[in-house]
Amino acid sequence: MAVSPLHVVPHLTTALSGPLQHLETVLLGHQSRIEAWLRGEWLKTPAPFYASVDLRNAGFKLAPVDTNLFPAGFNNLNRAFLPLCIQATQSAIERTCPTASGVLLVPESHTRNVYYLESLATLREIIAKAGFEVRIGSLLPGLTEARRIDLPSGRAVLLEPIRREGRRIEVEGFSPCLILLNNDLAGGRPPVLEDLDQPIVPPPWLGWTDRLKSLHFTHYRAVAREFAELLDIDPWLIDPVFRNCGEIDFMKRDGEDCLARNTEALLEEVRAKYAAYGIDREPFVVVKADAGTYGMAIMTVKSPAEVRRLNRKQRSRMAATKEGRAVSKVLLQEGVYTFETWGPGGAPAEGAVAEPVVYLIDHFVVGGFYRVHTQRGPQENLNAPGMHFQPLAFAETCINPDDRQAPDAEPNRFYAYGVIARLALLAAAREVAEHA
Amino acid sequence: MAVSPLHVVPHLTTALSGPLQHLETVLLGHQSRIEAWLRGEWLKTPAPFYASVDLRNAGFKLAPVDTNLFPAGFNNLNRAFLPLCIQATQSAIERTCPTASGVLLVPESHTRNVYYLESLATLREIIAKAGFEVRIGSLLPGLTEARRIDLPSGRAVLLEPIRREGRRIEVEGFSPCLILLNNDLAGGRPPVLEDLDQPIVPPPWLGWTDRLKSLHFTHYRAVAREFAELLDIDPWLIDPVFRNCGEIDFMKRDGEDCLARNTEALLEEVRAKYAAYGIDREPFVVVKADAGTYGMAIMTVKSPAEVRRLNRKQRSRMAATKEGRAVSKVLLQEGVYTFETWGPGGAPAEGAVAEPVVYLIDHFVVGGFYRVHTQRGPQENLNAPGMHFQPLAFAETCINPDDRQAPDAEPNRFYAYGVIARLALLAAAREVAEHA
Numbered sequence A, B: 001m002a003v004s005p006l007h008v009v010p011h012l013t014t015a016l017s018g019p020l021q022h023l024e025t026v027l028l029g030h031q032s033r034i035e036a037w038l039r040g041e042w043l044k045t046p047a048p049f050y051a052s053v054d055l056r057n058a059g060f061k062l063a064p065v066d067t068n069l070f071p072a073g074f075n076n077l078n079r080a081f082l083p084l085c086i087q088a089t090q091s092a093i094e095r096t097c098p099t100a101s102g103v104l105l106v107p108e109s110h111t112r113n114v115y116y117l118e119s120l121a122t123l124r125e126i127i128a129k130a131g132f133e134v135r136i137g138s139l140l141p142g143l144t145e146a147r148r149i150d151l152p153s154g155r156a157v158l159l160e161p162i163r164r165e166g167r168r169i170e171v172e173g174f175s176p177c178l179i180l181l182n183n184d185l186a187g188g189r190p191p192v193l194e195d196l197d198q199p200i201v202p203p204p205w206l207g208w209t210d211r212l213k214s215l216h217f218t219h220y221r222a223v224a225r226e227f228a229e230l231l232d233i234d235p236w237l238i239d240p241v242f243r244n245c246g247e248i249d250f251m252k253r254d255g256e257d258c259l260a261r262n263t264e265a266l267l268e269e270v271r272a273k274y275a276a277y278g279i280d281r282e283p284f285v286v287v288k289a290d291a292g293t294y295g296m297a298i299m300t301v302k303s304p305a306e307v308r309r310l311n312r313k314q315r316s317r318m319a320a321t322k323e324g325r326a327v328s329k330v331l332l333q334e335g336v337y338t339f340e341t342w343g344p345g346g347a348p349a350e351g352a353v354a355e356p357v358v359y360l361i362d363h364f365v366v367g368g369f370y371r372v373h374t375q376r377g378p379q380e381n382l383n384a385p386g387m388h389f390q391p392l393a394f395a396e397t398c399i400n401p402d403d404r405q406a407p408d409a410e411p412n413r414f415y416a417y418g419v420i421a422r423l424a425l426l427a428a429a430r431e432v433a434e435h436a
Helices: A018-029 A031-044 A079-096 A114-129 A213-231 A256-277 A304-308 A312-319 A410-435 B018-029 B031-044 B079-096 B114-129 B213-231 B256-277 B304-308 B312-319 B410-435
Strands: A050-057 A062-068 A102-107 A133-138 A147-150 A156-161 A163-165 A168-170 A178-182 A242-245 A285-289 A298-301 A330-334 A353-361 A364-373 A390-393 B050-057 B062-068 B102-107 B133-138 B147-150 B156-161 B163-165 B168-170 B178-182 B242-245 B285-289 B298-301 B330-334 B353-361 B364-373 B390-393
Touching: A018 A031, A018 A410, A031 A213, A031 A410, A031 B079, A031 B114, A050 A410, A062 A213, A062 A410, A079 A114, A079 A353, A079 A364, A079 B031, A079 B079, A102 A114, A114 A133, A114 A156, A114 A178, A114 B031, A213 A242, A213 A330, A213 A410, A242 A256, A256 A285, A256 A304, A256 A330, A298 A304, A298 A312, A353 A410, A364 A410, B018 B031, B018 B410, B031 B213, B031 B410, B050 B410, B062 B213, B062 B410, B079 B114, B079 B353, B079 B364, B102 B114, B114 B133, B114 B156, B114 B178, B213 B242, B213 B330, B213 B410, B242 B256, B256 B285, B256 B304, B256 B330, B298 B304, B298 B312, B353 B410, B364 B410
Parallel strands: A102 A133, A102 A178, A133 A156, B102 B133, B102 B178, B133 B156
Antiparallel strands: A050 A062, A050 A353, A147 A156, A163 A168, A242 A330, A285 A298, A285 A330, A353 A364, A364 A390, B050 B062, B050 B353, B147 B156, B163 B168, B242 B330, B285 B298, B285 B330, B353 B364, B364 B390
């Protein structure tokens, strides 16, 4: 397979990269200690089937801001590293269901989103090449017969109606021994998936019907502290501080005091850190629905007053998330600046901001890409409604650092991304263990 | 990392490729059944730590002719697929020794063979990148202090003397929790490795001091039969028939009758198969030491008379193998023609014969290369003394077949190689299980 010659790679264009270069140096220098620690953790707490982790790289700080346990975007990965995905999938499924040969993939019902469907086609290909028979069982309401959708890549996906037979589900002539969910269940847990004898991975209760970001980041905070202790670094360098509010009603302005109070407390905490590290930036806070988003119900504030001054349009945008679900619980998270930029020809572009997204299958880092957005600033959310990011596949894997290059050279930076993404994965693993 | 653009790929230049294309078609068409079967087999019998398998591709037949459990040649793999090696090593070691962070690599004592030392440097790099501390503990007689050897690649290896401390071994300031053997122990089992509390993988009794090729191929025969039954094919298409003789003394001409009788029987058996498949070739037999070779003590014969007519020089060449070990047990194996050829510009070259070698770590196929030799014919042994093969790295992995291409297209042929190599690996796994 060909590797796209991506000589155009993101650069950190900030004078504030000191602590991060320090962090990258520490991670590279303690590779075997880090890997041994992670090995021990995976023995205690097995990794979820797969995940994608949105990172933000502020130069002075590298942290996860979102961990998706039903990842899409597989089509954005460098095809040269598909073999890594295939091998990791073999590891994952042989453990989850050793005798499985039939896998039913249950995707989102976005039949008009070709980006999603291309990701689905790639995921299907990965599982097939890992040595499984794969069919796609759709939860699309009213689907009574198989529907084939042709894709721009020349591939096609065949969505088949799911049939329930007692405590099993199947599609026409195919009774899978494993159900692989690629649907975040933000619209609720469908009854057809309840009480099955077949294993479902990830389990449906990890969907956004039940999951809270604040629980994830509570676990992440603990992971970051343990990891920071291992390496004797400040956990804040890898951990965005956060608070949360329940009982919010944006339309009725219920809970506004909680939002304002927590915004102020977070800004205060971050201001103190910025001062300690000599970072001359204005802290900001990201307010988002505690249960799932597709870049919906999310906003950036720099003062408690902003929370109180929201106009009707802003309120209604915050009031509901994907599939119209009302937002009553809110996460307030330290905003992490994105200072990685990208420009054609390798020159640092003006304002072309790049946010890394790292993909994991089982406990293996299998690749990643950058969301590159030219119209957004370094403090904005890059996964926002109407965003038209350009995916830029990582040119290298995250597991092949090169000690003959500088700590911030591409393979080494990617290694750092892979480490921080695995910390987020470990937090997710602990969420699962706690629930199970 | 860059992938070398190897557009120059081997081609089968024979009219006899019918059955093989059939075999490739069958393997591709039953991928999920094959993978499910292999998954089940690995559960019953875990794979050895690593292996390389020499295959021969006759167009009408694809079979392993040697399975090396202490592989060298890692430097010949495509560097683009190092991440696959790293990931597979993580899988292998986390199972073999989950809490290990210190690995002692015990290599061959070939300090003047830069090809071997480059392989060692690559293997060291793979293990380090998998997240382990690696040091090299040498069995070199008389080594009392660390010896650094600089390599043409710009890398270096540091060979350190092994010290025994009670039931553990270590090198200066480093007490490993796992010993990884990369020495086939053809010279005998060193006492320093006996009765250790630390795990040694692969176990020393898998070295050529104890191991017999005939036992390996006995297991392989059983594996090939089971696999052939699964796919309803003739096991001969993937299995070289063989016989063996003990009590041989080439210098004294002891056991000559056994050699002649078995040569005749094998030729007869192969002649019948050639006739059945309409293969217009003269069968031949490869005679080799039953316990290990480095391409030593090996010869090709086409009649029992040839065995009786050996001159003194030929006899003495057959009488001893690596490190002067006397040959008393002999394997006689159906010779498999090599019809894959290679030539600059992609044109089938005249007489440039290519033999595939597939690398495995744990039960994962991680890559391979071709031994390309311009001075040898299709029936000669390509791993022979004085051979100067050119390694030609596989341009693609063996786990990423492409169903939109022909069955003999490169990624698909490589998939077939990966399957047959794994059958040989399974035979080795059963050898280990039987002994353990």
